[in-house]
Amino acid sequence: xxxxxxxxxxxxAKRAQYNTVHGTIQTPxxxxxxxxxxxKGALSTEDLERIGCQVELSNTxxxxxxxxxxxxxxxGGIHKFMNWNRPVLTDSGGFQVFSLAGLRKIKEEGVTFNSxxxxxxxxxxxxxxxxxxxxxxxxxxxxxxxxxxALADKKYVTNSVDRTTRWLERCKKKINELNSxxxxxxxxxxxxxxxxxxxxxxxxxxxxxxxxxxxxxxYAIGGLAVGETHEQMYEIIETVVxxxxxxxxxxxxxxxxxxxxxxAVERGIDFFDCVYPSRNGRHGHVYTNLxxxxxxxxxxxxxxxxxxxxxxxxTCKRYSRAYIRHLLKAKEMLGMRLCVLHNLYFYNTMMExxxxxxDRHDFAEYKRNKxxxxxxxx
RNA sequence: GUGGGUAUGGCGCAGUUGGCUAGCGCGCCAGAUUGUGGCUCUGGAGGCCGAGGGUUCGAGUCCCUCUACCCACC
Numbered sequence: 001x002x003x004x005x006x007x008x009x010x011x012x013a014k015r016a017q018y019n020t021v022h023g024t025i026q027t028p029x030x031x032x033x034x035x036x037x038x039x040k041g042a043l044s045t046e047d048l049e050r051i052g053c054q055v056e057l058s059n060t061x062x063x064x065x066x067x068x069x070x071x072x073x074x075x076g077g078i079h080k081f082m083n084w085n086r087p088v089l090t091d092s093g094g095f096q097v098f099s100l101a102g103l104r105k106i107k108e109e110g111v112t113f114n115s116x117x118x119x120x121x122x123x124x125x126x127x128x129x130x131x132x133x134x135x136x137x138x139x140x141x142x143x144x145x146x147x148x149x150a151l152a153d154k155k156y157v158t159n160s161v162d163r164t165t166r167w168l169e170r171c172k173k174k175i176n177e178l179n180s181x182x183x184x185x186x187x188x189x190x191x192x193x194x195x196x197x198x199x200x201x202x203x204x205x206x207x208x209x210x211x212x213x214x215x216x217x218x219y220a221i222g223g224l225a226v227g228e229t230h231e232q233m234y235e236i237i238e239t240v241v242x243x244x245x246x247x248x249x250x251x252x253x254x255x256x257x258x259x260x261x262x263x264a265v266e267r268g269i270d271f272f273d274c275v276y277p278s279r280n281g282r283h284g285h286v287y288t289n290l291x292x293x294x295x296x297x298x299x300x301x302x303x304x305x306x307x308x309x310x311x312x313x314x315t316c317k318r319y320s321r322a323y324i325r326h327l328l329k330a331k332e333m334l335g336m337r338l339c340v341l342h343n344l345y346f347y348n349t350m351m352e353x354x355x356x357x358x359d360r361h362d363f364a365e366y367k368r369n370k371x372x373x374x375x376x377x378x
Numbered sequence: 379g380u381g382g383g384u385a386u387g388g389c390g391c392a393g394u395u396g397g398c399u400a401g402c403g404c405g406c407c408a409g410a411u412u413g414u415g416g417c418u419c420u421g422g423a424g425g426c427c428g429a430g431g432g433u434u435c436g437a438g439u440c441c442c443u444c445u446a447c448c449c450a451c452c
Contacts, residue, residue, distance in 0.1 A: 095413040225412040253413040
C-alpha cells in the first residue's frame with residue numbers, strides 16, 4: 001500500500017509522490033502544524049482543505065495529556081476525531097523532552113515530565129510514545145528521540161545519540177507489535193526515524209548510517225534550528241542526506257522560514273513542518289513574495305490593499321490590511337484566523353511552486369527569484 | 379453657598395521626614411520567536427508634576443490665591 005515514488009530529480013532536489021493509507025502526498029510538502037489536533041487560530045478542517053493542506057501534524061505528548069490518547073482511540077482515532085481524512089503525522093513527544101527542559105528527567109528507560117497542564121508526573125519512553133501514537137492512529141509515527149541542545153558538548157551528544165539509537169530499536173519493535181494487534185486503529189502506521197548529533201558532522205554521519213540500516217519507512221533530521229547558524233544547519237543537511245536512502249522520504253523537522261525550506265529542498269529534503277506560519281500569523285506577521293509584513297505596524301492603519309496583491313487565499317480575496325490590523329489590535333479572533341489562513345496558503349502554495357519547478361527542472365532559477373523577493377523581509 | 383477630598387506622560391496610579399537626569403502598570407511605537415503553553419521576551423517614544431505666587435541652597439512634596447473635578451451637607 002505504502003509507496004514512495006520518486007518522480008523527478010533536479011540536482012539534489014527530489015520530487016516524489018508518497019502513497020499512504022490516507023491518501024497520496026505530493027512532495028516536497030509542508031505539513032501544517034496542529035499540535036493539539038487543531039491548527040491554532042480557529043482553523044477548521046474545511047479551511048485546511050481550502051488552503052491546500054496535504055498533511056496535518058499533531059503531537060503525541062499534547063494529545064496524551066489532553067484529551068488522552070485512549071479517548072481518541074475510543075472515538076475511532078485521530079482522523080475520525082478531527083474529521084480529517086488526509087494523512088496525519090504525529091510527533092513523538094521527543095521534542096518536548098527538549099522544549100520543556102527543566103520539567104524533566106531523562107533516563108535509559110525514558111523521560112519523566114511534569115505535565116504543563118496540571119503538573120502531574122508523566123513517564124514517556126519509546127514504548128509509551130509508540131502506544132500513544134498507535135492509539136491516535138496517525139498515518140506516520142515519529143520515533144521517540146532526544147533533541148539535544150545545539151550547544152551541548154560532544155560527550156553529552158554522543159551519549160544522547162547512542163541512547164536515541166537504542167530508543168529507535170525499541171520503537172521499531174513496539175510499533176510492529178502494535179500494528180499486528182486486532183484492535184489497532186491504523187495497522188499500517190508508518191515509522192520515521194530521527195537523525196541527531198547536534199552540530200557534529202561525524203556523529204551525524206555515523207547515526208545516519210545506523211538508522212538507515214534499520215530499514216524504516218522514512219528518515220527525519222532533527223535537532224536543527226535550535227540555536228545553530230543557518231550555515232551550520234545547511235552543512236549538516238548536506239552531510240546527512242547522502243547517507244539516507246534515496247527511495248525513502250526525508251523530513252527536516254521544525255524548519256522553517258521560506259528561505260530555509262528552499263535551501264533544504266535543494267539539498268534533498270521532502271517533508272517540512274514549522275510553527276512559523278501559524279504562530280507568526282497569530283502575531284500578525286504575514287508572508288508575501290516581497291517579504292514579511294507586521295500588520296500591527298501603524299503604516300497599515302489606512303492600507304486598504306490585501307496582504308498580497310493577486311493572492312488567491314480566502315483572506316486576500318476579501319479583506320484589507322487595515323481591517324485585519326484593526327482586528328488584531330482589538331484582539332478579535334478573526335484577525336489571527338485571517339493571518340494564519342493567509343500564511344498557510346502562502347506556504348502550501350510555495351511548496352506547489354517548488355514541485356512545479358522541479359518538474360520543469362527549473363528549481364535553481366525558481367529558487368533564485370523567490371529568494372530575491374523574500375529577502376525584503378523573510 | 380458651606381465643609382472635606384483629588385489634580386503627576388493617552389488611561390490608572392507610586393512618589394517615603396522637601397535632596398541626584400520624576401517612576402510603575404496598561405496602552406502606544408518597533409523588534410525577537412523554527413518537531414507551538416493564543417504565551418513570553420527585548421528595545422523605544424511620550425510628562426515645563428492643574429495655573430500663578432511664596433518659603434528654601436534646593437519644591438511633585440511645605441504655605442497662599444485661583445481653576446477644574448469628586449463626595450457630603452444646605
